[in-house]
Amino acid sequence: MLRLTLILSLLAAPVLAQDPGAAARQAAGALEEASEQLDRAESARDRVRALTTTVKAYEAGLAAMRDGLREAAIRETELSRRLQGQEAEIAQLLGVLSSMGGRAAPGAMLHPDGPVGAARAGMMLAAVTPGLNAQAEALRSDLEEVTALRTLQQSAAQTLQQGLTGVQEARTELSQAVADRTDLPKRFTEDPIRTAILISSTETLQGFASGLSQITEDETRTQLPPIDDRKGALGMPVQGEILRRAGEADAAGVTRPGIVVATLPEALVTTPTAATVRYSGPLLDYGLVTILELQPDLLFVFAGLDVLYGQTGEVLPAGSPVGLMGGRAAGRDPSPSVEGGGAGRTETLYIEVRQGDRPVDPLTWFASDKG
Template identity: 65%
Template sequence: MKHLALLLTLLAAPALAQDDPAVAARAAAEALVQAQEQLDEADGARDRVAALTTTVRAYEDGLAALREGLRRVSIRELELSQALQAQEGEISRLLGALMTIGQSDAPTLALHPSGPTGTARAGMLLSDVTPALATQAAALRADLEEVAALRQMQEEAVTRLTEGLSGVQQARTELSQAIDERQDLPRRFTEDPVRTAILIAGTETLEEFAAGLGQMTEDEAQGGLPSITDRKGYLPLPAPGEILRGAGERDAAGVQRPGVVIGTAPRALVTIPTAATIRYVGPLLDYGLVTILEPQADLLIVLAGLAEVYGRAGQVLPAGSPVGMMGGQMPTTDAVLSQSGEEGGAELTETLYMEVREGDDPVDPLTWFSTDKDDA
């Protein structure tokens, strides 16, 4: 029974390697726990909008990391399960051999029909075979243990995922309320609604609208925000995502625009990377809901395609402030789990259009903004 006991010992669970998919998924789940703690603390924050903005981003990052972790877990589990099924016959023979050795009595193993010489030779053969069997058993143990750990991780993730999806929804709701109640933002000007309506009615292009922005204000304060030219090329994207279409590239309908299209997750929070004045916020032409920001004189950032917009024209927002939220529907726990074995990036279902204008001319936004690929 000694060798059977050895087999059972080999099948005991060791610690997982740090680069294991399950470890990464557990780290993402822990990030969601920390996001919940931030949400609990946001009520007492001096700047509740900033605290809730950080909390929403923490939830978004944690959920994205957990989705990716679950994807890796599912792929790894499938690989191991298929490999174990392919080796089913070999595994059965291995277990049979080890159990035979374990069930044999020691005196019987010590005797050989050929006498002492045969016994010695058999012992030498057994000493060669036993380590090989132990090695195979160790490899089997590792695979079986990893499959069990991955399945346990998937079960644990269901609770964290459900809590995270609920938590981010609560944080977004509280953020919207905090923005509506905010009264402490400075204003550079007061929007003239009549002039704004006239300009929109007489505008056919974004270029014409941007050129006429200066006519829409009353009592505008002189001067502006400090220059951000030294940060040119290093501004983070306003929402986590990927560049789906570059400046000047034609879309499926053949339309060519000077901005970029960013793929984002549903309900992603859109923020500004630097302090800016809101020049316009609302519906515009065929762009949907639009926010036009002025970080410095003669520089405009246009964000279009949002489902919700925050703020009012004339307000000066600090860096990192939320200016809107993308549309779409948050996935359910079941939907995330059912897609966990698919390729990454499938959750980027919403599109944010971003245009940058220097003076009267559009420029490639990626001359001002960086992406993860740029930093890699």
């Protein structure tokens, strides 16, 4: 018979009641809602705004799906290893439960110590029976959870692929909607010759930013709403993880006053509030750059984009798209091992904030995990 110590050790084993697959299932619902948003955007009056919302919904749903699947895979591995390590105990437990469930033979009712011993044994068996049943129920629950998690992961590839296809379609339509947009106010006209001279005569971002006023023609005084009261509460312009903070050295030992955010390929970058596009184009070794003026003497610099939206001089409403990150999201292996966690965030966006011609820590403006 199973020894009492073994029974007690089994009963003491922890049983986790959490459901790591819930996040993946909720994300699947978010992706379905994003697909419906894409259909509604077709007839939206402001298609740019509607499609921007749709792309961000897809990106949030895909990120949640990847995170949920990664947690589900970890949980499935944990349960499988625990069940494999308990194979001997499980076999003994099943044997005890099987013998308890059958009809006892007459000889099984006898005890070497007579009626008193039989009574004591019966009392002990009655005490441990609920625990045995509870342990059997916990094992059954673990087995069912493993099966459910495996089924979830098997069906996730199709869900992820549909989401990737949907977000790619939304990005394409957004690019076309931005190109067709003609209703944005324009604060000034860019002089391309002055811009070229300024770029060729400056070697630093600071020098270029200081000379931005030189590239304008027919500038009008457009007063945007002040945002000083929103300092520290602005939303991040892109979904991702902070890779380097202001002043932290990169692999080459170079430090910059801005932050670097790791993003997924083709992630959408938006302006956190209404802003004037002071510059949009290639700059020095930063790649494609957008410089936004949110209020006088406050510039937000986004560098490292692959696609730029908006033209220099335009005034963008809050939440407007300013560009896409590089890389290719469509056609990639959508398995959790490739898409999950930071491994899929292959692109980097550099964000610098300049106030009064001096750089300041961008995280003093954004609502994020400042750690």
